[in-house]
Amino acid sequence: MYYAIVCTFMLLLPWLSIAAEPLFFGATLSAVLIAKWFAFWAVGWRLLLAGIKQVAQPQYTAREILGLKSDESLILVRELGFANVATGLMGVFSLWLPSWQLAAAFSGGVFYGLAGLMHALQDHRNRLENVAMVSDLYVCAVLLGVHSCSGAAKCGLTNSSFNRASSSMALGPHKSHSYCRVARRRQHRCVVPRAAPQRAVGIATAPIIPPWRIRFVPMPEKAGCGPSTLTSLPPSSILPRGFAADPCSR
Numbered sequence: 639m640y641y642a643i644v645c646t647f648m649l650l651l652p653w654l655s656i657a658a659e660p661l662f663f664g665a666t667l668s669a670v671l672i673a674k675w676f677a678f679w680a681v682g683w684r685l686l687l688a689g690i691k692q693v694a695q696p697q698y699t700a701r702e703i704l705g706l707k708s709d710e711s712l713i714l715v716r717e718l719g720f721a722n723v724a725t726g727l728m729g730v731f732s733l734w735l736p737s738w739q740l741a742a743a744f745s746g747g748v749f750y751g752l753a754g755l756m757h758a759l760q761d762h763r764n765r766l767e768n769v770a771m772v773s774d775l776y777v778c779a780v781l782l783g784v785h786s787c788s789g790a791a792k793c794g795l796t797n798s799s800f801n802r803a804s805s806s807m808a809l810g811p812h813k814s815h816s817y818c819r820v821a822r823r824r825q826h827r828c829v830v831p832r833a834a835p836q837r838a839v840g841i842a843t844a845p846i847i848p849p850w851r852i853r854f855v856p857m858p859e860k861a862g863c864g865p866s867t868l869t870s871l872p873p874s875s876i877l878p879r880g881f882a883a884d885p886c887s888r
Contacts, residue, residue: 640703640766644773647684652676669784673743674733676784680777681746682729685722692719703766725749740785747781750774 655675659665692699696715700706704715725745732738754774757767 641769643684643687644769647687648680648773648777651679651683655679669787670739672784673781674736674739676777676781677729677739677742677746678733680729680750681742681781682726682732684726685746685749686726686730689719689722689724689726692716692722703764703770705762705764705767743781743785747778747785751778751782754778 652672652675655678656667656672659671659675660667665671688699692715696712696719699718700711700715704711725742728738729742729746732742751774754771757763757771757774760767763771
């Protein structure tokens with residue numbers, strides 16, 4: 639059973655999902671796509687199931703995998719199970735919360751790397767521990783590899799994949815426009831600064847304005863610019879360099 643779980647969640651399901659999404663849904667093969675499915679399967683479900691097993695039956699992990707015979711080690715194995723459950727839930731939820739994917743990939747990669755290194759330093763390893771060592775180091779290499787190149791164009795990262803992954807971390811032009819529309823209802827001038835270049839991506843991307851860079855300046859009501867005459871402006875009214883086209887701010 640242990641071999642089947644490791645092979646299924648750390649090898650078969652991640653790569654099958656990575657191959658199926660471009661084939662059936664037209665997704666672009668990229669570092670973000672690899673991180674997405676490894677975070678969901680190898681970090682999410684693998685660690686979640688392992689954590690539940692360690693909490694419910696700590697004797698199996700302590701004696702069969704780690705070779706620990708004393709009952710004092712069961713408390714530590716249970717605490718390891720709690721940590722695995724927490725990390726696994728982050729990986730599972732990252733499929734519906736794209737901004738969590740790279741964080742889950744990084745934390746899972748660090749965990750698997752340290753766990754694999756611990757197994758490698760053991761003088762006497764049984765067969766199960768050898769499987770755990772190889773699988774941990776393999777997943778660590780994949781997760782940290784795609785995380786390190788997730789911002790590089792050479793890894794196939796596109797504008798849409800990056801914007802989806804960071805949609806809840808910053809305001810794009812459409813969201814900054816909605817943010818400014820609320821400010822105009824309160825008779826404040828919305829000042830959106832010039833969008834900073836995307837240093838995280840080596841290619842041209844749409845400007846993303848963080849909300850903390852938008853400031854409100856009180857202004858008197860002008861003729862034709864009061865709250866009763868404000869309308870919902872189309873997204874095309876936003877200037878290409880990141881300034882909000884607000885007729886009441888002139």
